[in-house]
Amino acid sequence: MKASSFFALGAFVTGVFGQEGIFETAEFNITEALIENGVNVSAIPELASLAERSLLSGCSIACTSLKVIYGTQKLLSEGTSPYDAFTNGYWSVQQGSVNPRCVFKPTNTIEVSSLVLLSRLTQCPFAVKGGGHAAFAGASSIDGGITVSMENFKKVAVSSDKKFANIGPGNRWIDVYTALEKSGVGVAGGRMAPVGVPGLLLGGGITFFSNKIGWACDNVASYEVVTASGLVVVASPTQFPDLYWALRGGGNNFGIVTNFKLNAFPLGMMWGGQRIYTENNFPAVLDAIYKFATVSSSQDTDAAQIVSFGNIAPLGKIAIVQMHYAQPIANASIFNDLNAIQHVQSNTNISSLADLTIKMNEGATDGPSLRQTQWDVSFKVNRELFTFLVSTFYTNLPAVQDLSNAFPTISIQAITAGQLKGMQKNGGNALGLDAAKGPYFVMNMSSRWSNAADDAAILKFFSTIIKQVKAEAQKKGLDNAYIYMNYASQFQDPIASYGAANLRKLKAVSTKYDPQGVFQKLHPGHFKLASGPPNPHMP
Ligand SMILES: Cc1cc2nc3c(=O)[nH]c(=O)nc-3n(C[C@H](O)[C@H](O)[C@H](O)COP(=O)(O)OP(=O)(O)OC[C@H]3O[C@@H](n4cnc5c(N)ncnc54)[C@H](O)[C@@H]3O)c2cc1C
Ligand SMILES: *[C@@H]1O[C@H](CO)[C@@H](O)[C@H](O)[C@H]1NC(C)=O
Ligand SMILES: *[C@@H]1O[C@H](CO)[C@@H](O)[C@H](O)[C@H]1NC(C)=O
Ligand SMILES: *[C@@H]1O[C@H](CO)[C@@H](O)[C@H](O)[C@H]1NC(C)=O
Ligand SMILES: *[C@@H]1O[C@H](CO)[C@@H](O)[C@H](O)[C@H]1NC(C)=O
Ligand SMILES: *[C@@H]1O[C@H](CO)[C@@H](O)[C@H](O)[C@H]1NC(C)=O
Numbered sequence: 001m002k003a004s005s006f007f008a009l010g011a012f013v014t015g016v017f018g019q020e021g022i023f024e025t026a027e028f029n030i031t032e033a034l035i036e037n038g039v040n041v042s043a044i045p046e047l048a049s050l051a052e053r054s055l056l057s058g059c060s061i062a063c064t065s066l067k068v069i070y071g072t073q074k075l076l077s078e079g080t081s082p083y084d085a086f087t088n089g090y091w092s093v094q095q096g097s098v099n100p101r102c103v104f105k106p107t108n109t110i111e112v113s114s115l116v117l118l119s120r121l122t123q124c125p126f127a128v129k130g131g132g133h134a135a136f137a138g139a140s141s142i143d144g145g146i147t148v149s150m151e152n153f154k155k156v157a158v159s160s161d162k163k164f165a166n167i168g169p170g171n172r173w174i175d176v177y178t179a180l181e182k183s184g185v186g187v188a189g190g191r192m193a194p195v196g197v198p199g200l201l202l203g204g205g206i207t208f209f210s211n212k213i214g215w216a217c218d219n220v221a222s223y224e225v226v227t228a229s230g231l232v233v234v235a236s237p238t239q240f241p242d243l244y245w246a247l248r249g250g251g252n253n254f255g256i257v258t259n260f261k262l263n264a265f266p267l268g269m270m271w272g273g274q275r276i277y278t279e280n281n282f283p284a285v286l287d288a289i290y291k292f293a294t295v296s297s298s299q300d301t302d303a304a305q306i307v308s309f310g311n312i313a314p315l316g317k318i319a320i321v322q323m324h325y326a327q328p329i330a331n332a333s334i335f336n337d338l339n340a341i342q343h344v345q346s347n348t349n350i351s352s353l354a355d356l357t358i359k360m361n362e363g364a365t366d367g368p369s370l371r372q373t374q375w376d377v378s379f380k381v382n383r384e385l386f387t388f389l390v391s392t393f394y395t396n397l398p399a400v401q402d403l404s405n406a407f408p409t410i411s412i413q414a415i416t417a418g419q420l421k422g423m424q425k426n427g428g429n430a431l432g433l434d435a436a437k438g439p440y441f442v443m444n445m446s447s448r449w450s451n452a453a454d455d456a457a458i459l460k461f462f463s464t465i466i467k468q469v470k471a472e473a474q475k476k477g478l479d480n481a482y483i484y485m486n487y488a489s490q491f492q493d494p495i496a497s498y499g500a501a502n503l504r505k506l507k508a509v510s511t512k513y514d515p516q517g518v519f520q521k522l523h524p525g526h527f528k529l530a531s532g533p534p535n536p537h538m539p
Contacts, residue, residue, distance in 0.1 A: 023513050024229040030121045033230050037114045044068055047121065059124035059145055063102035066118065066146070070111065076103040086149065090132040090141065091194075092372035098141035100127070107152040109258045113230035115148055116256065119522050120228075127525045128256055130169050131196015135372040135446075136490040138534065139526045140199065150198060153258060158183040164221055165264045169198035169257055177354040186267030186353050188219045191324075192364065193357040201260055202251050203485035203494075204431060206413060206442070208270070208324045208356070212301035213263075214422020217248040217429055224259035228518035232258070237426045246509040249430035249498065251485055251527050253510060253519050271332070272304075272324035272356050273348035279317040281341050282309075286386045288337035289321075293381045293414030293439050300334040301418050302326040309390050310409040311397060315344065320409075323348065324356060370405055371452070375462045376444040376487035377470060378415065380437070380478040386412060389443055389469045396468075400447070400461045403454045408447040408461065415440040430506060432498035433482055440480050443469065444487040459539040463491065485527055490534040495527050503529070 031041050041047050046061040067075040076083040078099060086103050090096040101124070106112045119126050127142035129149050134140050141147050153168030156179035165187055167176055173190035176197060180186060188207040190200045205216025213219055222236035223244065235244040246254055277285050289307045297303060304324040311317050325332050328350045331339050347359060379385055393410045400406050420435035433440065445462050473479040485494040496503060507529050510520065520528055527534065 023227070023231075024515050026515075028229055030117050034114060034117045034121070037110050037117065037230065039069055039114050039118075041121075047118075058122035059101040062118050062122040062124035062146060065122075066102065066104050066115070069114070070104075070106075074105045074107065074111070076105070078102065086147075087141075090129075092135045093369070094135065094137040094371060095132060095139060095141045098137050098143050098147075100142050100147040101144050103147045103149055105149045105152055109224070109226055109232045112148070112226045112256050112258055113232060115146070116226060116228060116518065117230045119146065120516075120518060123522070125522045125524055127523065128198075128252060130198035131172050131194065131200075133195045134199055134486075134526060135374050136534070138524075139490075142525055148256070150256075150258075155259065156180065158185060158264060162264060162266070165262050167197055167260045167262055169196075169260065171197045173197065173200070174354055174357055177352070177357060180264065180267075181352055181354060183264075184266060184268065185264040187262040187264050188213055188216045189262075190216075191322075191357055192361045193354075194361060194364075197260065198257055200486060202247065202249075202257065204249055204429075205486070206419075206484075208272070208304045208353070209265075209326060210422065211297045211304060211416050211418035212326070212422070213265075214419060214425060215429070215431075218422050218425050219263040220248065221261040221263055223247050223257050223261075225255040225257050227255045228514035228516060236261075240513075241427065242505075242509050243513055245427055246430055246506050249485070250506050250509075250529075251495070252523065252525070253495075253506070253527075253529050254513060255519065267326070267353060269328035269350050270324065270326055270353055270356055271328055271330055271348065271350050272322070273346065273351075273359055274320055274322045275338065275343040275348065276315070276345040277319045277321065277341055277343050278315060279319075282317075282319055282390065283387075284341045285319045285321060285338070286383065286390070288341070289412055289414070290381065290383045290386060291337060292334075293412075293416060293441060296334050297414065297416040298418055300332065303332065303334045306411055306413050308409045308411040309393060310407060311394075311401060312407075317394060318344075322360065370448040370450060371455070371458075372446065372448050373458060373462065373489060374444065374446045374487045375466060375489045375492070376442050376484050377466055378440050378442050378480045378482045378484065379469075379473045380480055381414060381439045381441050382476065382478050385469070385473060385476065385478055388472050389465075392465055392468050392472075393445075396461055396465055400449075400454075400457055403457060404450040406447055406449040406454070406458065408445070408458075410443065410445045410465070413442045413444065415442060430498055430502055431482065432502045437480075440482065442484050442487070444484070446487075456539065459489075459491075462489065463539045488527065491536075491538045493527070493533045495529060496532070 125145040129140040153170035155168035174193035483494040
């Protein structure tokens with residue numbers, strides 16, 4: 001291990017040196033690590049006498065200590081208006097309804113390190129929130145524990161050669177693109193303005209540029225990450241390469257990321273938007289996306305496409321095609337098939353990347369005013385399966401269509417040959433997609449709705465569609481295990497879907513960097529390495 005891999009955090013660093021391969025020794029002393037972070041443990045009597053405690057009193061002590069050490073600007077307590085403003089900042093009602101014991105807003109890596117150590121000392125569990133766009137309760141929030149908000153990590157800095165951008169996990173993609181525009185560069189990231197940087201990057205990240213360069217996680221040059229022992233390391237293809245591999249798809253299981261160094265590329269104006277087609281044109285739209293998925297996306301890697309199906313008054317059944325192009329060219333020839341189909345609505349134009357993500361988000365509901373759910377599975381690309389999933393969706397739709405504020409949709413997103421090739425970079429990612437067996441597609445589904453009383457019907461609707469489409473795919477030899485983490489519901493197990501070998505490797509990385517399982521037990525939210533779906537009761 002090289003000294004330059006560590007940030008200077010007092011004498012911490014020496015605990016690791018000379019112990020090749022051992023990241024945290026059995027004698028690791030949390031109190032001493034805190035003292036080396038500048039936290040005077042003996043100044044807080046409750047911390048000094050942590051002999052007997054229950055989990056809840058642990059959180060009381062942890063939150064009180066954080067308030068004493070860092071003040072009320074950085075530590076929000078239940079029942080205050082800043083606390084309420086914070087919980088209202090999630091995308092879904094389900095996450096906004098979770099009440100942590102307190103909210104911590106660190107401003108630097110040492111504070112993040114101390115948070116991890118204090119959680120260990122007090123055994124108070126925590127959750128980490130980036131942009132808060134994960135849908136289900138507890139994904140980036142925690143009842144009775146500490147929710148750690150990364151919102152103060154707002155760095156967006158382009159390197160002088162413009163080949164990299166350092167991005168803090170407190171950014172939304174709109175912040176990133178707006179800042180990068182000034183340097184004439186882009187990065188592979190989210191396609192909707194308000195989505196958070198960290199969740200998208202840690203789960204994978206399907207982007208406008210993925211057919212050319214792979215998913216967002218394939219274009220992370222390095223991660224600065226606070227590990228379970230409070231150490232800050234930089235993981236890259238050459239430093240801690242096993243941790244670097246694990247972070248590309250492994251989610252929140254290995255540490256708290258405090259900086260993403262992303263590959264940047266020159267980017268000017270782009271083109272894109274969405275077009276809406278009526279039911280009579282569904283076969284032609286599906287033909288077009290099929291051709292894109294199997295052939296044309298390899299011929300022109302500047303193009304991206306998503307097709308979604310829903311039902312809106314007064315049009316009825318509609319297909320929404322989101323089409324994007326990484327150059328300022330309207331109707332590039334790769335879109336000829338779509339251009340030839342009569343649309344009823346279109347907002348495509350030449351736009352900046354930032355404006356395209358604002359346009360993608362038009363009509364979306366932000367702030368937790370509605371309940372939300374997302375689901376996905378993947379299959380091999382097959383034209384008949386496209387037809388089957390669309391008809392399965394509409395056959396089941398009457399069960400939920402009239403529920404208050406419901407807007408169920410189903411989408412097809414190809415995992416093209418170009419994307420699979422991009423995934424091979426730097427030793428490959430953790431997702432376990434076999435390029436030789438592609439192309440694949442992600443079938444992602446979602447809905448918003450108003451009433452908790454309708455939860456059961458909505459959730460059953462999606463689980464039913466997945467069951468039916470999976471059965472058909474299995475019959476035809478088109479099934480694929482992979483579940484994309486960032487659209488997965490709480491009833492699914494995306495990490496297990498990466499395959500047994502990758503799961504073993506991920507667990508080995510966890511055991512090495514986090515021998516006590518801090519990010520498994522004290523950071524229980526979202527998708528964990530060992531425990532199966534967050535909610536085992538599939539509706
Ligand atoms: C409207 C919308 C549009 C979307 N568009 C896209 C898209 O174009 N492409 C795509 O691939 N996906 C997309 N997604 C899915 C998106 O990638 C996930 O919702 C993702 O989790 C959002 O990240 P976040 O930071 O906002 O989420 P959060 O809810 O804040 O976090 C998600 C997970 O990441 C963990 N986490 C957060 N910060 C850190 C950190 N610093 N260190 C370690 N773990 C952390 C959390 O603990 C949690 O487990 C979209 C989702 C929505 C709702
Ligand atoms: C950890 O360090 C503190 C402070 O030096 C000391 O009081 C305590 O006994 C140590 N704990 C263990 C388990 O060694
Ligand atoms: C730590 O706190 C104790 C108790 O308040 C105090 O006596 C001591 O001087 C403090 N140490 C430092 C380094 O501030
Ligand atoms: C692009 O194609 C669409 C669909 O055929 C058409 O409506 C639109 O006018 C074209 N735009 C340009 C700039 O050529
Ligand atoms: C493109 O259309 C969007 C609305 O769909 C609009 O806000 C934007 O200004 C347009 N951009 C250009 C360059 O015309
Ligand atoms: C599927 O994901 C894409 C990209 O995040 C999004 O635009 C689309 O709305 C999603 N579809 C559904 C049905 O949620």
